Amino acid sequence: MNKKILSAISLITAPILILVLITTINISNIPNKIYINRDMPVSSIIPIASTLNKVVDTKNKYQVKLLGVIPIKCLEVEKVKDLEVYPGGNSIGVRVSTEGVLVVGYSDIEINNQTEESPGKLGGIELGDTILKVNGEEVQSCKDLINIIKKCNEANVKVEILRGNQNIVKEVELKREKEENYKLGLWIRDSTAGVGTMTFVDNESKKFGALGHPITDCDTNEPFLIKDGDLLESSIISLRKGEKGSPGELKGVFVNEKNPNGQIKNNTQSGIFGTVQNVDMVKDNSKPMKIGFRNEINEGKAKILTTIDESGPKEYEIEIVKLLDQQVPGPKSMVIKVTDPELLEKTGGIVQGMSGSPIIQNNKLVGAVTHVLINKPDTGYGIYIEWMLKDAEIIK
Structure with a gap:
């Protein structure tokens, strides 16, 4: 019992x-x-x-x-309340300058026919660090750093760097190469440019969001600390189809480089943000669309709005495979899969340059394309639109 x-x-x-x-x-x-x-x-x-x-x-x-x-x-x-934005899907050109200079490599020094390790490396400077000052003097470009080092009278210098979110001062002992000027022994970069996709523009504030992920340096994979940047018109001129193990790519050219259509203010984990001068760049191709926050998104059918040729933005079918839990903003909020036969035939799925393409479900803007899986070109990641709206300062 x-x-x-x-x-x-x-x-x-x-x-x-x-x-x-x-x-x-x-x-x-x-x-x-x-x-x-x-x-x-x-x-x-x-x-x-x-x-x-x-x-x-x-x-x-x-x-x-x-x-x-x-x-x-x-x-x-x-x-x-009643939030609507214009979805993008159009190709954009991005041109940015860094705050300080980014360390992307080391250069050995030759002294008395012997190769010695980079002074910068020996002094504790790491790849991905941003050099802000040398001996208290501000560094705003590669040329600035070269000139500052060239006029140094002493070998020991104090280099202020930004590593992550922390300012650090390193003492570096410079070396002379072949009795010439002092050398720091670093490869540096102060700007970058490329092509991506607009996600949205707010008609009232003229604020925009694009890419869905940060602009990173190709050598260090570290995000650029942006000093200023331009948003340019872009035209897609060629396409390399994605295959397993080899991501595809959209190649574009900048149009009217001397007259930017916007200014890039911030580069965050959720994309790039700033203001546009002419909202018509998206108005001509779309209508205002309501926002769908994460609690409104469902796994299942959806669409992306993207540009892969000169014909402009077009909708393609995808599937939201999985919604991921995120406590903090990041570009990997959901797993998506391209199902549209036309897009699969032309691109193989998601290709570089499509980052920022709006994800639409139930006639609401719910996210943006961010990444492709290298071994599965039809599958990738998307970001929740609320992360982008927050970093664009459209919502608090």
């Missing part, structure tokens, strides 16, 4: 415990701040078997409770 009772209790409690475990995991994966459209109930963002209670004396903070009893998490819910 006791065994039957225990068996019955197990049959009842096991599903409850499983539900509690799943719900707890789902709740813990909810980000600390969520954006939702004004007309949606706040309760729609939490899983079943949980409740949402507003924290007293706060504006947007809520407490999530398991089974309405056990406190699990506090989160902030920001309601956004």
Whole structure:
């Protein structure tokens, strides 16, 4: 009899415990701040078997409770009213200058017919560091650094660098090569340029977001610290189809380089952001579209808006394969797969230069294309649109 009772209790409690475990995991994966459209109930963002209670004396903070009893998490819910932007999909040219100079390589020094290691490397300067000052003198370009080192009268110099988010001072002992001027022994870069895709433009503020991922240096893979940058018109002139192990690429040329159509202000983990001078660059190809935040996105069919030739932006079918949990902004929010036969035939899937292409689901802008998987060119990543809107300062 006791065994039957225990068996019955197990049959009842096991599903409850499983539900509690799943719900707890789902709740813990909810980000600390969520954006939702004004007309949606706040309760729609939490899983079943949980409740949402507003924290007293706060504006947007809520407490999530398991089974309405056990406190699990506090989160902030920001309601956004009637937000619409123009989706992009058009090819853009990007030209930026760095703050300081970026260290991209080491150069050995030849002294008395013997090769000696880079003074900069010996002094603790690493690839990916940004040199800001030498002996207190600001470095704004490669030419500046060369001139400062050339006029040094002493071998020991103090080099201020930015590594990650930290300012560091390194003492470096310069060396003379063949009785010439002192040498630091570093390869440096102060600018870059390329082609990408516009994601959106806000008609009222003229703010834009593009790429969906940061501009990084091709040698160090470190993000550029932007001093200033130009947004240029671009035209696609050729396409290399993506294959397994070899990513494809869109190749474009800048149009009207002397008259930029916008200024790039920020380079973040979510893309590049700034303002445009002429909103017509996207108005001519699209209509205002509502935003779909992460709680409105579903795994399944969707579309991307992108440009692969001179005919301009066009919609192509994709599938949102998986939605990923993210606590902080980043370019890998969802896994996407190209399913459109035409796009697969022409590009093989996702190619370089398509980064920033808007992802559309249920007639709402929900994200942007960011990366391709090298061994699966039809598959890649996308970013939640709210991360880009936040970094563009369109939402708080």
